[in-house]
Amino acid sequence: MLSVSGLGQEIQRLFYPHVCALCKAALVKSEQGLCAFCISILPRARFISFVENPVHQAFRGRVPIRQAGSFLTFRSGGVVQELLHQIKYRDNTGLAEAIGHYYASELLASGFVLPEILLPVPLHPAKLRQRGYNQSEVFAEGLAGRLGIKQIPNALLRRHFTETQTKKSRWDRWQNVDSVFALKNPERFSGKTIAVVDDVVTTGATLESCISVLLKANVQSVDVLTIAYAKE
Numbered sequence: 001m002l003s004v005s006g007l008g009q010e011i012q013r014l015f016y017p018h019v020c021a022l023c024k025a026a027l028v029k030s031e032q033g034l035c036a037f038c039i040s041i042l043p044r045a046r047f048i049s050f051v052e053n054p055v056h057q058a059f060r061g062r063v064p065i066r067q068a069g070s071f072l073t074f075r076s077g078g079v080v081q082e083l084l085h086q087i088k089y090r091d092n093t094g095l096a097e098a099i100g101h102y103y104a105s106e107l108l109a110s111g112f113v114l115p116e117i118l119l120p121v122p123l124h125p126a127k128l129r130q131r132g133y134n135q136s137e138v139f140a141e142g143l144a145g146r147l148g149i150k151q152i153p154n155a156l157l158r159r160h161f162t163e164t165q166t167k168k169s170r171w172d173r174w175q176n177v178d179s180v181f182a183l184k185n186p187e188r189f190s191g192k193t194i195a196v197v198d199d200v201v202t203t204g205a206t207l208e209s210c211i212s213v214l215l216k217a218n219v220q221s222v223d224v225l226t227i228a229y230a231k232e
């Protein structure tokens with residue numbers, strides 16, 4: 001059976017021959033997912049530090065986190081929306097993995113303190129069956145490979161849908177999603193430094209729910225890493 005990454009590469013070859021996801025120019029061997037020019041013009045979040053940046057601040061007073069980082073800044077109608085669309089709905093897993101590699105290189109060159117384990121935010125099983133892959137897991141795989149740390153998919157589990165959560169207040173949302181996630185074999189994460197990985201952070205409600213599950217398992221610290229950050 002193919003791994004998620006192997007399957008991703010197969011899908012990538014079928015639907016995304018070696019062209020840039022944005023400008024469709026042919027890629028040279030050293031380029032992955034995007035051409036060098038398009039990478040250079042991506043709207044980077046470029047937070048000055050991994051504490052007290054907008055993502056880190058979004059969790060203040062909610063759950064304690066050690067560091068937070070996002071690779072890009074999301075704007076409606078912008079190129080990041082196009083990238084996320086390809087990653088989520090167009091089977092472009094190669095792009096998700098490539099973005100993981102690019103962000104990992106940036107993290108290694110910055111003051112980010114590496115965690116021991118990456119845990120991707122899971123999709124609901126029904127959505128996973130429909131999509132065939134979890135884009136956050138593929139992104140985490142790209143990150144983990146380049147950072148030289150491990151990612152453990154399927155450790156965080158999602159229990160049920162929260163379709164009405166967007167209509168509720170932040171507090172209601174927190175309570176609503178809190179029961180959605182569970183951690184498999186929580187004892188193995190006790191005392192570990194963990195980073196939770198997701199595609200986009202907006203309100204942080206989903207991540208907050210995952211983080212509170214991890215804190216109950218007595219992890220040492222939690223970081224947040226996402227492809228993009230979107231202002232609410």
Ligand SMILES: [Zn+2]
Binds near residue numbers: 022025035038
């Ligand atoms: Zn390009």
